Amino acid sequence: MSTTDDASPLRPHGEARPGYSLDVRLWKVTKVDRKARPYQLRWVVGGKVSSATFATSALAESRRSELRQAMRRGEAFEIASGQPESEVRASAEAAATAAEARPSLRWFEFCQKYVAGRWRMSAAKTREGMADGLAAVALAMVTRGENTPEDKYLRLAFRWAIVPANAGNEPPAELKAAYEWLTKEDRPVVDLVDVEVFEDVLYRLSYRLDGTPAAGETHKRRRRVLNTALEHAVAVKELPGNPLQGAYKKRVGSGAVVDRRVLVNAVQGRQLLTAVSYVGSWDRNRGRRLAAFYAVLYYAGLRPAEAVGLRLSDCRLPDEGWGTLTLRETRPVSGKQWTDSGERHDRRGLKAREADTDRPVPIPPVLVAILQTHLKEFGTAKEGRVFGNERGGVVGSSTYWRVWEEAREYALPPERVGSPLAGRPYDLRHACITRWLNAGVPIAEVARRVGNSPEVIHRRYHGCIDGHEEAANEKIAKSLEEDGDTV
CATH class of the missing domain: 1.10.443.10 (Intergrase catalytic core)
Structure with a gap:
């Protein structure tokens, strides 16, 4: 279990503006079961937990030190992102500067370029997974009006158009209206930093078109797809940071354990x-x-x-x-x-x-x-x-x-x-x-x-193994008898 600092940092008394809080608790770096970024830092802002993972312990401790210094300066932290106010302000200024320097790519164009770059190195199932995840996000990344096509057609049009071989081709007749809406009414990628827009993105990851919760594995796969795409957006300077890193991981169902039925x-x-x-x-x-x-x-x-x-x-x-x-x-x-x-x-x-x-x-x-x-x-x-x-x-x-x-x-x-x-x-x-x-x-x-x-076998099938508790009890009882510990 993570532990907090023994001594809370000193901060001047006062009130933070709406959306920010001076109530910040910082936990120690812990190691988690991840291969790429196994060191996790967690902290709480106004009752909301934020976290970040790092490739090395040194990077995690460095980030912890930055947050601790902001706390000692008495900075308020943004509750939604968990970032100190100075960092939020710097990110906004950087985004504004980038927006003034060049127009932001729109979502559909960004996805076309991103998928085309990964297509040759990806298996068919991976390609299909990318299309599904990005198509779900696309439903939140369009402006809507009176004549907005149904979501099912927007999704199908996106999945068709994202295939590199279809670039420049006319879409099927039944998808033409949805395709034109996607290419004309999609949002700029930078709109993902807007809290309201990103909340809709998270909803689309978690739910089906009919409003019922998506399967747990579907939600996790879509989230992974989006995270990788957003990391790429940060790398190509389309976003100042990955908004998914501090987002709450909503648990939607779970296919982790086999159903005995x-x-x-x-x-x-x-x-x-x-x-x-x-x-x-x-x-x-x-x-x-x-x-x-x-x-x-x-x-x-x-x-x-x-x-x-x-x-x-x-x-x-x-x-x-x-x-x-x-x-x-x-x-x-x-x-x-x-x-x-x-x-x-x-x-x-x-x-x-x-x-x-x-x-x-x-x-x-x-x-x-x-x-x-x-x-x-x-x-x-x-x-x-x-x-x-x-x-x-x-x-x-x-x-x-x-x-x-x-x-x-x-x-x-x-x-x-x-x-x-x-x-x-x-x-x-x-x-x-x-x-x-x-x-x-x-x-x-x-x-x-x-x-x-x-690990997968133990996690998925532990509830399906019969008689192991009794067998374990028998072994323990036999050991106790041999040691003379009997009643």
Whole structure:
């Protein structure tokens, strides 16, 4: 827990003007769980907590010293930003000087240049994430009038126009009015320093178009996108500082912990895998072609995108005993506009690993047999992939989602179909990881097999492990008996 200074600095008595406060408490520098900027400084102004992170302890202590000196001078601090009045005034003067020196870029033009500069170095999913986050902010960065297009069209127009390949092209007819509004009625980037405008920006990060809260992961992803863009705006002198650094991090939902209700038991898992084979007509093999696909999620803990990219050369399937799947590639679904190839599936290395690394996953005999049967009946798809559609192409996410939804109706009682139980194909991976943890497999080994860090496994699945408290109690009780500490 952070601690304050033992002695409060001396300040002259008086009243601060509205929006400012002389009630300032400064905490000591602490280290937080971040790789890039692990040193955090926190302080309170008028009851509102502000914070900043730094790459080194020396930088954090230097900033702490600056704030402490301002407190000793008796300066009031701005409550919204947490900055001393002299710094706020200097920032405003710098912004005014910059505005007089040259016109500020407008938001849409800034985003076009920013995305174009990052496009070649970014994966398709990253590109799509940038477009989504910046499009959400764009809804706050336009002036509104009587004829303002609906937000859904403004958002779609922004996502279309932000793709570098679309620069200079005519927008689709249904997006033309929204596109013209975006390019004519967008605000200057410097308007982000306006408190009212930035409050609307924060709202757009946190909520969907229909006014319902966005998922926790969506909010965090959008905030990361905006933060990186604002850091760039500061670097190119479009903003005097990053207004997001001192902004309150609103907590909107959380997808950090796996919901136990989605987990299937062994009987339910087998029933679902069997039900898949009944989906679709027998001659087209729609469900039977994907039965082994779901099995690798359930028995090996693969992500769907990893299963899509699995090749025969990655599989060791002996006649007896355990086999191995050596994962080298993932095929995440994005969209044709986000990939370099023009295909819906990007081609990437494994998640959270270097591009040229692989991940061997031991698989039990039951999965070996399922894969052998699948390959014997259907062979391989194009490029030697284990799974393919009827034409040998990449299995689309819409395909394995539709098959899964139909299989649930076959396998589950009517009253459970509408429940969260195995609601997504990805939930089979959750069931696999939980089964391994409950079997006593060490967290580090589970993390290695599924391609996560031990910290992520512990955080996301700690509520899904059965019997560990009782087992721990038994071990402690046995230790007490051996030491003679019994009643």
